[in-house]
Amino acid sequence: MATRMKGERLVPYVLMIPALIILFFFRIVPTILGLGESFYITSFLAGGEKVFAGFTNFARLFADPVFWTSVRVTLIFNLITNPLQIILALGLAQLLNAKVKGINLFRSLYMIPVAISINVSTIIWKLMLDQNGLVNGILKSLGANAQPFFLSSAQSLGSVIWISSWIGVPFWALFLIAGIQGIPGQLYEAADIDGAVGFKRYFLITLPLLKNSLAFVLVAATVANFLLFIPVLLLTKGGPELSTNVAMFEAYRRGLIYGDIGTSSALVFMLFILILAVVMIQSYLLKDKWER
Amino acid sequence: MRKLFTILMLILVSVSLSATGAKESQLTTDQPVKLTWLMLEYWNADNVIQAYKQVAPNVDIEVExxxxxxxxxxxxxxxxxxxxxxxxxxxxxxxxxxxxxxNWLYPLDGSISAEDKKAWIPASVEAGTYNGKLLAAPQNTSTQVLFVNYDLLKDAGITVPGPDDRWTWEQVLDAAQKVKTEKVWGLTWEQVTATYQLLPLIQSLGGKAIGDDGLTVEGIIDSPEWIKALTFYGDCFNSYNVSPKSDIPAADMFAAGNLAMFVGGPWDIRRFAGSDLGFEWGVSRNPYFEGGVAVTPTGSWHFGVNASSSHPNEAADFVAWLTEGEGSGIWWSKDSYDFPAQLKLLDSIETEPSFQEFPLAYMKTAAQEAKVNPVPRPVTPGYLEYDQILGNVFSDIRNGADPATVLKKAASQITIEMEKYRH
Structure with missing residues (x-):
């Protein structure tokens, strides 16, 4: 009896092995290799050989104002984008849960940005926000001035936030719709009997019961937005005047354009630590009080 | 997470490959050898590869x-x-x-002798040489000419510049302002934010591209010559409003009749000559600033051999055949049509019957222009950083940034990047 119990207890671990192996080779090993790479520099006096250099790459980054600009841009971008996307996604999820005729059609329409590849939608937005694009055409026909959008350092980060949210909001709303639909109907019936209506119903039932979905969305959105890269690569290349130079793009530029894998790895590793810290704080704050 | 993963994977791949990259023993030349060749998507290499089969039947060349x-x-x-x-x-x-x-390139001196090197423009040989070794054999060079829509200029009452005329930028700007309308732009540059195409503006005023050590930029790229040249460039887009900020390729706008003048490469001569544009056009010499000197950009594609190749000698033999042997003529006349760096091919443009009539005869203008005052791009191990940071500067100035401010910032940015090449 005892050995059978023991065997049963092992089953879950055995079943997890394939996933753990994949996780190990495709997540853990690259992370360690990346960290290792960040301690090496290319020595040009040694004919381009890779040599161990301790924290040189980190020191180089800390001394470089461009790195600090990228940190600032990444933080500003995330402080605006994450709350914005989640609040809008929550609103959209609520609307798309309305029991009206043809709601499925609306749901499909709002999911189009999710279904289109991010590269394609970025390019379409690039054309629409062009100097001679659709948006400026509409502005001009309304008598307003044409806007430079991602050609000006004042508007470019806003344009990137707009495009990433155009894709992000319906995507995160997907999870929240599922969460809202998972709330048992009896709770609302009981609330009706107790006389809770409108906002009260929303804040006392919907939001608390959505907590798990929200926690997931918050963490996933934070990670995705800290690592945002494609719109910056396709639209602005970090410009104008570094106004959209997010950390991920700075890492790409150093590693794959300048060929400086060392500082690029150092930067990615620091970004990794930063995201880990932010996500841990978020998870801590989102836990129920008794869980803490 | 996926993007982080991609970056990490690339790092993983590069590390694991570098660990296993030890060179295998070389094959002798009669055994079959497969060589891979990474090239530009618009090149056609079929004819050179086919012809090389006759020279070295055992060598298979695969193109990517x-x-x-x-x-x-x-x-x-x-x-x-x-x-x-x-x-x-x-x-x-x-x-x-x-x-x-x-140390990424295999020296070609084993396959290309000092005598062979006389086949090329000397500036190209110099540009392909590093630390006294020929690392990349010249195949093409390039130059820039001013493309002019004759109809638009004549309609505005301007006498058009002939193939041998060299306007000053002041004249070009004046004409651009006169032809500018709601639908027609006056002037632009084909590679509008490329270091290659914009350096001659600065060099025309006597500005230097980089310090003599190939690393110093402070006091050079923020000098009055740079500021003056790039103020002119920025003003074309922002105050004179004669140049488009749109990313539509200059040659397309020109072909559509929406652009009066642009500075572009000789490849556009072939392109425009091959189709009826519906208006009269021509080329003249690359402009210069009044009181400055005429300067033309130069340099283009070279071919080299990967230092980690398993068959470096076979690859070097092919490169030699392609760049200074029989292959160079086939490449120029059948495969790429890019401007040749070989003296005999450049001279053939002057005499070959197909280049005697306009518009293809403008190729002769370009061939002569290539010899006027070609200034190579700066020789620096940090060219990628230099080029990328300056590309952003040009793009910012085009979007209205103050040249003095962004150049100052770029100078300190490039200085930081160059620091690693000093160790």
Whole structure:
């Protein structure tokens, strides 16, 4: 009896092995290799050989104002984008849960940005926000001035936030719709009997019961937005005047354009630590009080 | 997470490849040899590869094509990984020093003698040489000419510049302002934020591209010459409003009749000559600033051999055949049509019957222009950083930034990046 119990207890671990192996080779090993790479520099006096250099790459980054600009841009971008996307996604999820005729059609329409590849939608937005694009055409026909959008350092980060949210909001709303639909109907019936209506119903039932979905969305959105890269690569290349130079793009530029894998790895590793810290704080704050 | 993962994977791949990149023993030349050649998507290499089969029947050449932006990046990643692929490297000439400093290219001097080197423009040989070794054999060079829509200028009452005329930028601007209308732009540059195309503006005023050590930029790229030249450039887009900020390629706008003048490469001569544009056009010499000197940009594609190739000698023999042997003529006349760096081919443009009539005769203008005052791009191991940071500067100035401010910032940015090449 005892050995059978023991065997049963092992089953879950055995079943997890394939996933753990994949996780190990495709997540853990690259992370360690990346960290290792960040301690090496290319020595040009040694004919381009890779040599161990301790924290040189980190020191180089800390001394470089461009790195600090990228940190600032990444933080500003995330402080605006994450709350914005989640609040809008929550609103959209609520609307798309309305029991009206043809709601499925609306749901499909709002999911189009999710279904289109991010590269394609970025390019379409690039054309629409062009100097001679659709948006400026509409502005001009309304008598307003044409806007430079991602050609000006004042508007470019806003344009990137707009495009990433155009894709992000319906995507995160997907999870929240599922969460809202998972709330048992009896709770609302009981609330009706107790006389809770409108906002009260929303804040006392919907939001608390959505907590798990929200926690997931918050963490996933934070990670995705800290690592945002494609719109910056396709639209602005970090410009104008570094106004959209997010950390991920700075890492790409150093590693794959300048060929400086060392500082690029150092930067990615620091970004990794930063995201880990932010996500841990978020998870801590989102836990129920008794869980803490 | 996926993007982080991708970056980490690339790092993993490059590390594991560098660990296993030890060179295998070389095959003798009679055994079958497969060489890979990474090249630009718009090149056709069928004719040279077919012809080389007659020369070396045992050598198979496999071509992989990518876009310009991807080519530089792929070279960077694959050469750094020391994977031996590609064997034949398409090298954009300003990167010779950068690749050389990293020991990525196999010296070609075993396959190309000092005598052979006389086949090329001397400036091209110099540009392909690093630390006294020929690392990349010249195949093409390039120059720039001013393309002019004769109809638009004549309608505005302007006497058009002939193929041998060289306007000053002041004259070009004046004409551009006169032809500018709601639908027609006056002037632009084909590679509008490219260091290659904009350096001559600065050099025309006597400005230097980089310090003599190939690393110093402070006091150089923020000098009065740079500021003056780039103020002119920025003003064309922002105050004179004669140049378009749109990303539509200049040659397309010109062909559509929406652009009166642009500075572009000789490849556009072939393109426009091959189709009826519906208006009269011509080319004249690359403009210069009043009181300055005439300067033309130069340099283009070179071919090299990957230092980690398993068959470096076979690859070097092919590169020699392609660039100074029989292959160069086939490449020029049948495959790429890019402007040749070989003296005999440049001279043939002057005499070949097909180049005696306009519009193809404008190729002669370009061939002469290539010899006027060609100034090579700066030789620096940090060209990638230099080029990228300046590209952003040009783009910012085009979007209205103050040249003095952004140049000052760029100078300190490039200085920081160059620091690593001093150690």
């Amino acid at each position: 094509k990518v876009s310009f932006g991807d080519l530089l990046q792929q070279n960077q990643i694959r050469l750094a990984a020391k994977s031996g692929n590609p064997d034949i490297v398409s090298v954009d000439v300003p990167l010779v020093a950068s690749y050389g400093a990293r």
